[in-house]
Structure formats: C-alpha cells, structure tokens
Amino acid sequence: MSEPAPSDTRRLNSKPQDLTDAYGPPSNFLEIDVYDPQIVGVGRNRYTTYEVRMRTNLPIFKLKDSCVRRRYSDFEWLKNELERDSKIVVPPLPGKALKRQLPFRGDEGLFEEAFIEERRVGLEQFINRSASSASSKLQKYYSVKVIAGHPLAQNERCLHMFLQEETIDRNYIPGKVRH
DSSP, rough: OOOOHHHHHHHOOOOHHHHHHHHSSSSSSEEEEEEEEEEEGGGGGGEEEEEEEEEETTTTOOSSSEEEEEEEEHHHHHHHHHHOOOOSSSOOOOOOOOOOOOOOOSSOGGGGGHHHHHHHHHHHHHHHHHHHTTTTGGGGGGGGGGGGTSHHHHHHHHHHHHHHOOOTTOOOOOOOOOO
C-alpha cells in the first residue's frame, strides 16, 4: 500500500475565530426551561402547574420567546400526540406517582416539595430530550435529544401549541407547521 502524500493529510485552512464568533449567540438554538411549580386549587381539585419557557432563533417557531403554564397532564398529551403523529422515538415521562395519591399518607403526597422538584426536573429532561438537540446549552446531551430538536418534531403543530400557546386546543387538527 502506498503512503499518502503530505498534501493529502494536511488540515483545511480555516479563518481564525474572533471574539464575536467565540462569545456571540449560537447560530441555531432552542432553550427550554421548566421552573416555578405552583399548586393550584383546593382539596381533590388540587394540581401542580409548571412554567415552561422557550427561547429560540429557529425560523420554524413564530415566537422567539414564550412562557406558558403547563401541568403534568399537558406533558402526557404532548407525548401521546408526538407518538401518534411523528416518526420519532419519544422519551418517557417521569412516573405517575400513583402511591403518592393514596389517602392517609403521613406526608403531602403529590404536593410534597421534594416530589414536586423531582417531577419538575424529570419534566425538564423530557421536554429537552423532546426539544433541544440544537441547543448549545445542552450539547453534552446531544445523543439523547431525539424529539423537539429533531426536524420532524419541530414541524409538529402539537409541539408548537404546547410551547407557545396559552391554552392547548385538544380538538386541534394534527399536522405540520409551515414557515
């Protein structure tokens, strides 16, 4: 076998990186945070909502910055819609916590602060697996980002509704978003 010529193995010449390139905003990003859990209602009608904040510069999204409140059942709805309508693998949600709903517990059950924080973290991981392969903030998780960062998911109307609209129209007509 012949040895490659030195000219075949040299590196491509690239322009030097300046401060704007190094510290400027990434060319494409999608950041989603789940935070500020709040307990709503009283008695058997109590539930927890979470603030879902999205920031992006991706042209497929009509809003570049949005903030909506969602409850666990809304995350379940999104997961079911993506599984039904898209051709991608949807990661699991954090568990339902059925044992925490039993009466006569010695703690607050579903409304215990530690449980709410654990669920918040799980929901944030779910939505970022769903949404952020393009996010520079989460590049270390690139290999598991299979939903919202996936081009097929970014075109799904249900994802846009979940991230950007105050209320979810559960009677919507599934389809693709066109930009």
